[in-house]
Amino acid sequence: MIKVENLRKVFGAKVAVDNVSFTVKKGEVLGFLGPNGAGKSTTMRMVTGFFAPTAGSVSIGGVDMLENPEQAKKSIGYLPENAPLYSDMSVSSFLGFCAELRGLHGAARSKAIDHAIDLCFLQNVRNQSVDTLSKGYRHRTCLAQSLIHDPDILILDEPTDGLDPNQKHEVRALIKRMGEKKAIVFSTHILEEVEAACTRAIIIDRGKIVADGTPDELKRRAPGADSVRVIIRGSGARAEIEKLGCVEKIEATASDDSSLIGRALPTKKSTGAEVAREIGALAALRQWKVEELHHVEGKLDEYFRSITRSDVAA
């Protein structure tokens, strides 16, 4: 439904987004990851038609954003960064305004407002003025705005920013639920969120896509992922484990004849889980003393850190 090709954005001398391409299909939730200033928001602004790209194309449900912006924007719901709102309106009149701009009038308008208010738990502040709302409510009001016309495509720029843990959980669940019927792109720098809600993730760094895959795939690419950490006391342990068919090699931090401390890496055909099982079985057979036998799955944030660079780390 979303097709982005070779998108590029240049501000003066600075290249903010460089040759970014991706597609999002119906039923997919795409997590957009990257350090601050990596170009996440700029990309989203181009996808939603707020910024004109320097080069490249954006197609929304087959409609070109540059050639036919009004048509393309119809099927998008967009939550901009920092959730901007008109501070002089009440929650319901703000949602009514957005509904009207989406072409909903009369009964359809009231129904859309009620539905959006229910979805985002805004019943308590329905008639409250926007500038008296807490940050969490402001954020959800803007989120409600993006859902008001039940769009096929949702673009959410940091949808859980400023929410408390309960609200974060609710919003994640909402995204996951809606993701079954829509195409959703959301950006975040909370990595657990990606595992909780995404079917796919893209990592972007300094304007370029540096990784694209399911959260599980990305986790496995983390340094040291899918290996088995072992501390075993027993004579000849190292030599025997190395001989196992599923073990590629052993990286030992300390080993002598009577003990092994280190990591066992699986072969390409095997998995860390299998290696752990085999070592466990062997240890039982040989009656080694096992102090640690741990399958390291790999963490998304380790992978993230290994391929991106923040300003502070540079």
Added chain:
Amino acid sequence: MKNVFTIFKREFFGYFNSPVAYVILVIFVLAAQGFTFFFGNFLDQGDASLARPFFMWHPWLYIVLAPAVGMKLWSEEYRLGTLELLMTMPIAPWQSILGKYLAAAVVWAIALLLTFPIVWTVFYLGNPDLGPILSAYVASYCYALSCLAVTCAVSAFTRSQVICFIISVAICLLLTLFGMQPIIEAIIKALPSSMEGVVRFIAYLCFLTHYYEMTKGLLVLRDLLYFSSIIAVCLMITAWALQSKRS
């Protein structure tokens, strides 16, 4: 057109949800009437006419008050970040521009309508021609709309309402001063005689020159066209500024 109306409604009620509109309406009505009686010598002129004592002051009030009404049009959108919301809605930019401008324009229509007691007074005191009064009202409204259009354009360049206000006042002031006869004469005298045509041409482009023509009771198509083109140009500049902020 529905979208223009939606934008208009939000902007218009926005004026009346805050004190801005009320303060400006009250100041305008009080000042317009006050100047008429205290500085315009309305009662001493011995003539049931509004041309000089009442309408003469309007341009000077607009120079300050029109930017006060218009300064938030786009600056506020930038400051709140809501421009991003507005420009990702399935509407054309011109619909937003027109809707917002019309909202500010209607505020000024209300301001002018509220000056009705002076018209009533002049009819009570004498037997004036309604024609010149109406045409002067049209002229005055054109002046207000032009100052508003200038402010609208300036506000599309800055997120600061204060900067927008100061620059708009300065532009409106210049466009008024260069239309004043004594100032034109002084400039012509100071420059070589070959420049006279240029100065007169610039003076012709100023608001005040056309305003005087119209308040004399001559509702000339030429002057109406002049004000409409000023407004059209300013709204086009607005569109261009908004576009350039997004690319």
